[in-house]
Amino acid sequence: MKDPYETLGVARSASEEEIGAAFKKLARRYHPDLHPGDKEAEAKFKEVSAAAELLRDKEKRRRFDAGEIDAAGAERPQHFYRETADGPHAAQDGFASNEELAEFLARAFGGGRGGGRAGGFGGGEFRARGQDVTYELRLPFLDAARGGVRTLNLPEGRTLQVTIPAGSTDGQMLRLRGQGMAGYGGGPAGDAYVELHVEPHAYFRRKDNDIHVDVPVTLKEAVLGARIEVPTIDGPVSVTVPRGANAGTTLRLRERGVLDRKSGQRGHQFVTLRIVLPKGEDKPLAAFLETWQPEHPENPREEMLR
Numbered sequence: 088m089k090d091p092y093e094t095l096g097v098a099r100s101a102s103e104e105e106i107g108a109a110f111k112k113l114a115r116r117y118h119p120d121l122h123p124g125d126k127e128a129e130a131k132f133k134e135v136s137a138a139a140e141l142l143r144d145k146e147k148r149r150r151f152d153a154g155e156i157d158a159a160g161a162e163r164p165q166h167f168y169r170e171t172a173d174g175p176h177a178a179q180d181g182f183a184s185n186e187e188l189a190e191f192l193a194r195a196f197g198g199g200r201g202g203g204r205a206g207g208f209g210g211g212e213f214r215a216r217g218q219d220v221t222y223e224l225r226l227p228f229l230d231a232a233r234g235g236v237r238t239l240n241l242p243e244g245r246t247l248q249v250t251i252p253a254g255s256t257d258g259q260m261l262r263l264r265g266q267g268m269a270g271y272g273g274g275p276a277g278d279a280y281v282e283l284h285v286e287p288h289a290y291f292r293r294k295d296n297d298i299h300v301d302v303p304v305t306l307k308e309a310v311l312g313a314r315i316e317v318p319t320i321d322g323p324v325s326v327t328v329p330r331g332a333n334a335g336t337t338l339r340l341r342e343r344g345v346l347d348r349k350s351g352q353r354g355h356q357f358v359t360l361r362i363v364l365p366k367g368e369d370k371p372l373a374a375f376l377e378t379w380q381p382e383h384p385e386n387p388r389e390e391m392l393r
Contacts (some may be wrong), residue, residue, distance in 0.1 A: 091138030091158050099152070103143065107129065110139035111260060111282065114221040136219045136277075176278070177253040217277035218268040224249060224281050228288035232298075232320045232345050249281055254296065254346040257285040290318060296345045296354030303363045304328055306372075317358050319343045326358065334362045 092099050094285075095109040113135045122128035141147050141160055150156045157163055224239055234253030238246050247266055267277025292299045302317050312330030316323045319340065326338055339358045341391050344354025365372070385391075 089134065089138075089158060091141050094134055094138035094220070101142075106139060106142050109136060111221075111280075114139075114280070115223075115282070118221055133218060140219060140277075184374070214272035214274045215270060216274050217270040219277040219280060219281045220267045221282065222247075223284060225284045225286060226251065226255070227286055228291060228293075229320055231257075231283065231285040232291075234346075247279060247281075251283070254347060254348050255283055257283065257286070259283045263287070291320065294343060296347050296352075298344045298354065298356040299359070300356065300360050303320050303361045304332070306362055306364060309333070309360065309362050319356055320345070328360065332360055334360060336360045381382070 092101070095101075095106060095113065097105055097109050101109075114132065117128045117132040118133060119125075119129045119132055123328065138158070141151060141158065147156065147160060151158070151160075154163060210305065222239060222241070224237060230237065230251055232254065234251050234255070236337050237249050237251055239244055239249050247263060249261060249263070251261075260280050263279040263281065265276045266279035269276050290300050295378065298320060300318065302315075304313070307313075308315065308328050309332045310330070312323055312332070313328045315328055315339075317326050321343070324340065324343070326340065327339075329336070340356040342353040343356035346353050
């Protein structure tokens with residue numbers, strides 16, 4: 088079996104994050120759902136998953152690096168020798184006897200120790216953990232921001248209930264323990280990895296844990312000030328537009344942003360005001376502006392023309 092570091096394309100000094108990122112990239116490339124009927128892609132997906140499983144397990148990775156187990160996770164054979172009239176010779180491909188060979192196979196494949204050997208394999212059946220699988224889930228912006236539960240329909244007809252943590256981000260990978268392929272010989276099931284793809288929202292934009300939104304206001308509301316309702320990810324709230332507000336004025340709504348999963352604190356929401364004129368012709372307004380002279384005349388484009 089190929090070296091797991093080579094399989095994932097990472098250095099032997101790679102961090103857990105680098106290994107996870109490499110696995111995610113390759114799993115997307117070779118996932119069987121994207122290559123139906125392609126045996127080569129299926130085999131490659133299994134190889135990538137097995138490599139990632141070994142390297143994500145700290146103890147297995149240590150033992151592999153030390154040469155105690157091979158890329159499949161099996162014990163590496165130790166060479167035993169016996170003395171003969173002609174000097175030391177290896178027996179049974181590195182084992183001193185059939186009994187030692189059977190004992191090794193029993194340990195490697197989950198069989199019992201000691202007596203009761205059947206067929207020279209220690210009476211144990213092959214037992215292995217099931218394969219991990221990777222799925223993708225498209226998620227509305229607000230579901231990612233607020234969290235919730237979504238149903239993922241799988242190709243084989245099963246469904247998975249996926250709990251979405253509040254504040255989830257695009258590309259985030261969720262791990263569902265025991266929801267992968269069934270194990271072999273009574274071994275545990277693999278895990279399911281669900282990669283989230285957050286859809287953009289019509290109004291909200293996210294930057295880190297803050298939410299940004301542009302809100303239109305009328306000329307009268309901007310000049311005289313007003314109390315208006317603005318949208319947030321939790322629903323509308325009332326805010327005050329200050330008297331004389333200009334286009335681009337930004338209001339901050341504290342802790343109306345997205346929950347930070349590490350700190351437990353929420354970001355803020357920033358509301359940027361956009362002044363809109365009435366639809367159609369407003370004759371009284373036009374008549375007023377024809378005679379109106381600003382108290383402090385200025386050219387708003389002056390900086391641009393320098």
